[in-house]
Amino acid sequence: MALLAQSVHSSQQSLLIKLDNINHSEWLDYAALHLGSEYQGYIKRLMQLEAAISQHEIGLYGVCADCEQPIEQSRLNIDLACQRCIKCEEKYAQ
Ligand SMILES: [Zn+2]
Numbered sequence: 001m002a003l004l005a006q007s008v009h010s011s012q013q014s015l016l017i018k019l020d021n022i023n024h025s026e027w028l029d030y031a032a033l034h035l036g037s038e039y040q041g042y043i044k045r046l047m048q049l050e051a052a053i054s055q056h057e058i059g060l061y062g063v064c065a066d067c068e069q070p071i072e073q074s075r076l077n078i079d080l081a082c083q084r085c086i087k088c089e090e091k092y093a094q
Contacts, residue, residue: 028046
């Protein structure tokens with residue numbers, strides 16, 4: 001939000017006003033559709049963190065999205081929002 005507030009682009013200023021008026025749960029989807037490519041990295045990271053929080057809420061945090069085995073703690077220490085164990089990440093990245 002601070003980055004948006006500093007923007008000199010009128011379209012981003014109007015987005016800031018719009019975000020103030022919609023439900024927080026819709027922010028990411030709205031921002032992904034309406035922000036420029038310079039924000040896509042932030043949006044992707046926020047989506048990853050949101051997914052990790054959702055998994056925590058349903059008791060599936062730290063479980064691999066592909067093989068459903070526990071993700072190695074060493075991986076979670078590096079990225080608390082990682083979605084796959086080492087084996088599945090290697091397959092996914094190919
Ligand atoms: Zn796995």
